[in-house]
Amino acid sequence: MPPDPAPALHLTGIGRRFGALHAVRDVTLTVAAGERRAVLGPNGAGKTTLFNLVCGDIPPTEGRIAFFGADITHLPPHRRTRLGIGRTYQTSLLFNGLSVLDNLYLAVRGGRPGRFSVRRPGRGDPDLARARALAERMRLAHVAERPVADLSHGQRRQLEVGMALACDPKVLMLDEPAAGLSPGDRPELLALLKGLPRSLTLVLVEHDMDVALPASDVVTVMKDGAIAVEAPPDRIGSDPVVQAIYLGGGH
Amino acid sequence: MSARLSLLALALLVLAPALLGLVLPPNQAQFWTANILGRALVYGIVALSLTFLATYGGFVSLAQMTLAGIAGYALAILVEGAVPGIVGGLPYAAAVPAALLAATLAGLLVGAIAVRTRDIYLLMITLALAMGVARFAESNIDWFNGYEGIRNVVGPVLFGVPFRDPHLFYYVALAAAAALYAGVLYLVRTPFGLVLQGIRDNPRRVAALGYDVSLHRIAAFGVAGFIAGCGGVLTTIYNIGISPGSIGLGASVNILIISVIGGLGHPAGAFVGSLIFAVFDTFAASLYDRDRFNTLIGLVFLGIVLASPDGIVGLARRLGGLRRPSRAGEQPAPRPAETG
Ligand SMILES: Nc1ncnc2c1ncn2[C@@H]1O[C@H](COP(=O)(O)OP(=O)(O)O)[C@@H](O)[C@H]1O
Ligand SMILES: [Mg+2]
Numbered sequence: 348m349p350p351d352p353a354p355a356l357h358l359t360g361i362g363r364r365f366g367a368l369h370a371v372r373d374v375t376l377t378v379a380a381g382e383r384r385a386v387l388g389p390n391g392a393g394k395t396t397l398f399n400l401v402c403g404d405i406p407p408t409e410g411r412i413a414f415f416g417a418d419i420t421h422l423p424p425h426r427r428t429r430l431g432i433g434r435t436y437q438t439s440l441l442f443n444g445l446s447v448l449d450n451l452y453l454a455v456r457g458g459r460p461g462r463f464s465v466r467r468p469g470r471g472d473p474d475l476a477r478a479r480a481l482a483e484r485m486r487l488a489h490v491a492e493r494p495v496a497d498l499s500h501g502q503r504r505q506l507e508v509g510m511a512l513a514c515d516p517k518v519l520m521l522d523e524p525a526a527g528l529s530p531g532d533r534p535e536l537l538a539l540l541k542g543l544p545r546s547l548t549l550v551l552v553e554h555d556m557d558v559a560l561p562a563s564d565v566v567t568v569m570k571d572g573a574i575a576v577e578a579p580p581d582r583i584g585s586d587p588v589v590q591a592i593y594l595g596g597g598h
Numbered sequence: 599m600s601a602r603l604s605l606l607a608l609a610l611l612v613l614a615p616a617l618l619g620l621v622l623p624p625n626q627a628q629f630w631t632a633n634i635l636g637r638a639l640v641y642g643i644v645a646l647s648l649t650f651l652a653t654y655g656g657f658v659s660l661a662q663m664t665l666a667g668i669a670g671y672a673l674a675i676l677v678e679g680a681v682p683g684i685v686g687g688l689p690y691a692a693a694v695p696a697a698l699l700a701a702t703l704a705g706l707l708v709g710a711i712a713v714r715t716r717d718i719y720l721l722m723i724t725l726a727l728a729m730g731v732a733r734f735a736e737s738n739i740d741w742f743n744g745y746e747g748i749r750n751v752v753g754p755v756l757f758g759v760p761f762r763d764p765h766l767f768y769y770v771a772l773a774a775a776a777a778l779y780a781g782v783l784y785l786v787r788t789p790f791g792l793v794l795q796g797i798r799d800n801p802r803r804v805a806a807l808g809y810d811v812s813l814h815r816i817a818a819f820g821v822a823g824f825i826a827g828c829g830g831v832l833t834t835i836y837n838i839g840i841s842p843g844s845i846g847l848g849a850s851v852n853i854l855i856i857s858v859i860g861g862l863g864h865p866a867g868a869f870v871g872s873l874i875f876a877v878f879d880t881f882a883a884s885l886y887d888r889d890r891f892n893t894l895i896g897l898v899f900l901g902i903v904l905a906s907p908d909g910i911v912g913l914a915r916r917l918g919g920l921r922r923p924s925r926a927g928e929q930p931a932p933r934p935a936e937t938g
Contacts, residue, residue, distance in 0.1 A: 404806070425808035440806075442799040445792065453796050456789055457807030463814070464789040514808075 353416030355380045355518050355548040356401065361410030362572075363396055370396045372572040373410070378518075380415070383549045385559040385580070388569035389592060394552045395437055397569070398522050401550075402434050403427045415517070429458055433516030435507040437523045437552075441495045448491040451478035451509055458514035477513070485509035485539070501532035508539065518548040525558045533558055556584075568592065604779070604866070611635070611772055615765055632764035634876050639771040640836050642872035643778060643829030645856040647822040650782050652862040654791060655818050656716075656798035661708050661724035663853045664731045665823045666830030667845030669701035673831055674748035674840050675741065681750040682743055690754035698827045705823015709816035728850045736842040747841025751834050761835060771832055775869065778825050782865050785821065794818050855895065859902050861909025870910050874898075 356378040363371040371393040378384045386394050399405045401412060403424035411420045419427055442450050455474045456462060468475045482491045485505040490498060498506065504524055511519055524540075525533055533555070540562045543549060553559035560566070560580040568576040568589050576588050583589055614635055618627040644666045651657040675684040677693040688696070712723050735742040742748070753761025761767060785791045793814050796804040805811050834840045843849070852875070860871025878898065882891045906913040 402806075424806050428806065428808055440800050440803040442796045442803070444799050445795055449792055449795075453789075453792055453804075453809075454807055457809055462789070462793075462809055463817070465785060465791075467784065467788045 352380060353413075354378060355382070355415060356550070357413040357416075358401070359411045359413075361397075361400055361407050361412060363393075363400055363405065364408045370572050371400065371407075374569075374572075374574055376567065376574065378548060378550060380517075380548055381545050382565060383563045384551065385563035385566045386550065386552045386569060387554075387556075387559060387566060387583075387589075388575075392569040393572040394569055395522055396572075398434065398520055398550075398552065401520065402432055425457070428514050428516075431515065431517035432520065433511035433514055433518070434520040435504075435511045435522055435524060437526065439503050439507055441503060441506060441510075443496045444494065446492050446494055447487050447498070447506055448475075448478055448482060450495055450506060451481045451513060454478075454510040454513035455481070481509045481513060484512075486535075500527050501529065501535070504528060504532075504536065505539070516547065518550065519543070520550045520552075522552045523554060524551070525553060525555045537562060560584075604783075607866075608776055611639075615768060628764045631768050634880060635873070636764070636768040636771050637836060638869065638873040638876040639768075639775045640829055640832035641853070641856065641876070642869035643771075643775050643832065644826050645829075645853050645860070645868035645872055646775070646778060646782065646865055647825035647829065648853055648857045649860070649862055649865045649868045650825060651818060651822045652857065653865055654786050654794050654798060655815070657712075657815075657818070658717075658721055658854075658862070659708070659712070659724040659819070659822070660721055660850050660854060661728045662822065662826045663850040664728040664845050665701045665705050665708070665826035666833060667731070667735075667840065667849075668704045669697040669827035669830035670751075670834035670840040670844070671735065671742060671748070672697040672700040673834055674751045677751060679750055679752065680748050680839070682748065684741060684743070684748065694831055697831050698824060701827025701830060702820050702824040705826065706816055706820040708823070709819025712819070713812050713815055725850070728845070729847065732842050732846045735845065742842070745842060747839060747844075749839035751839050753835040762838075767836070774828055774832065778828060779865060779869075782825075790814065790817065855899050857909075859899060859909055861906075861911035861913075863908040864911045864915075867909050867911040874910070 354377045356376070358374055358376040361371060361374045361376075362369065374397060386397070388394055396405070400407045403419070403422055403426075407420065411418060413419065414427070414430060414432065417430075419430065422430070442453065445453070452468075452475055455477050459474065479488070479491065482488045485508060487502060487505055487509065490502060495503070495506065508521065508524065511521070525536055528536060537558055540549070540551070540558075549562070551559060551562060560583065563580050566576075566578055566580050566583045567574055568583070570592050575592060576583070576586055578586055615627065615631045618630050622630065644662055647665070648659060648662045651659055651662075673693050674680045676686070676688045676696055677690060678687050680686060708724065708727060711727065712720055715723050735747075736745055738744065753767070755761065756766060756770070759766045761770070786795065793804060793809050796809070797811055797814060801811050833844070837844060856871040856875045857868055858871070859874055860867030860869065875895070878895055879891065882894045902909060906916075908915075
């Protein structure tokens with residue numbers, strides 16, 4: 348057997364309390380490089396909190412997080428971004444007063460040295476070129492000069508993914524990318540997710556099984572802050588614990 | 599405001615003294631050139647420092663007249679010919695850069711002190727700083743000559759013409775205003791300016807992308823300090839000196855009124871508001887008695903804020919927007935019905 352390369356993400360006994368509430372408890376999770384992992388669970392199960400712990404938005408109260416073998420438990424969020432963890436937010440955090448291209452450009456430059464600059468980018472500026480390529484890839488080229496406030500909900504979601512990809516992440520974490528999308532927009536999103544290269548590891552929180560299951564290799568189901576089930580997508584529908592969560596006590 | 603409109607306004611302002619000379623007797627044309635347009639420009643520069651912060655950073659600061667005053671006092675303290683001579687002896691070529699440096703450093707300091715505050719708290723902290731500086735100037739005799747202030751700051755002689763010459767003063771003020779306005783429009787398209795606008799829209803995301811929010815905020819206040827300093831040097835020469843009254847509560851609030859009348863949503867609002875303010879300030883006194891000026895400008899202020907929260911510039915934009923379907927410089931939206 349070839350030596351096992353370090354997993355993209357390795358969470359050991361990770362937990363987070365908010366006062367008396369144990370929002371995430373003793374989660375141990377390994378996501379291999381290149382894997383597609385879906386995280387499911389009812390509202391309040393702790394999925395977003397788990398994301399925030401991995402991305403460094405909030406510190407864990409217990410446990411450790413390793414990224415390709417390196418301990419990142421105490422790194423600030425932008426350092427994790429530069430290491431290669433990109434994320435989107437469940438509620439959009441975009442710059443509404445700026446254009447689509449400017450949003451992408453800021454995301455691209457955030458990962459580069461010389462972030463503080465008062466020199467206007469020239470025509471051949473590589474960061475600007477990269478922002479344009481991202482707009483193209485996210486199918487937003489036709490609205491690139493528009494202010495973000497003018498975008499449709501689906502376009503905002505696409506821009507979110509584009510901004511998360513801007514720093515060339517090794518791991519991309521998407522928090523409910525399909526939330527609020529019209530049924531017509533979902534296939535477009537799924538196509539976009541399936542088109543991502545296999546060099547990228549994908550962690551996906553999603554309510555909508557129609558998006559989550561086809562996009563994933565392994566599914567983790569959370570309930571009350573802990574992992575309840577870990578199984579391949581084709582077995583999730585018939586799993587008795589999952590059925591109990593989604594049909595029984597969960598709702 | 600589009601680049602074409604800005605250039606049109608600039609051309610009009612360049613020709614203004616000549617145009618005024620055609621329709622008004624010489625002494626009145628001169629009065630309009632220096633005391634309405636010239637004054638509107640120099641106070642407009644101070645207000646520009648506020649509209650820059652407000653439009654692109656979302657920061658409303660009440661300390662901008664104070665920063666202008668710091669430049670004015672630095673100039674008055676250092677320059678030759680000022681009465682009383684505090685330090686004195688420096689030519690304008692040395693005293694003006696020193697004054698601009700002082701205002702820029704003071705701007706950085708205000709930015710650093712206020713770095714964690716927003717909205718009403720930022721307003722209060724900058725107001726407190728402004729009042730503190732004005733009180734200090736009023737009570738300190740050795741450096742600021744107390745209540746009386748420092749007089750006889752007349753400006754240099756340029757090309758053999760004294761600075762107080764209405765046309766020379768007007769064109770220097772116009773050149774400074776145009777350069778600073780263009781500089782602001784350039785700066786906001788640089789990475790620094792884009793990050794600043796990102797901070798306005800979503801500071802948490804800016805930090806998550808890896809930018810140093812505090813550094814950018816403090817730098818923005820430093821830039822605003824430099825702009826206010828340019829205004830302060832020119833207003834001090836316009837007033838032939840500086841006293842605590844020119845940086846007091848009234849003066850600070852006037853800059854806010856100018857900016858709100860013109861509109862906090864675009865840097866051009868500073869000059870539009872300043873012109874309206876100068877006209878009212880000059881002519882309301884002759885229509886009414888002096889005391890009623892505050893009532894009148896207060897009513898104008900209220901009327902504009904109620905009718906158009908983003909001021910005259912915002913109103914003009916919306917009127918323009920009604921005629922044109924899309925914004926200036928933007929591609930019109932694709933129309934799918936074209937084929938039918
Ligand atoms: N910053 C916070 N402070 C206090 N409680 C929080 C905070 N963030 C999340 N929670 C709580 O933690 C639990 C898990 O929330 P969340 O991770 O958002 O769930 P999910 O994303 O699975 O719907 C919820 O009960 C929520 O109210
Ligand atoms: Mg959530």
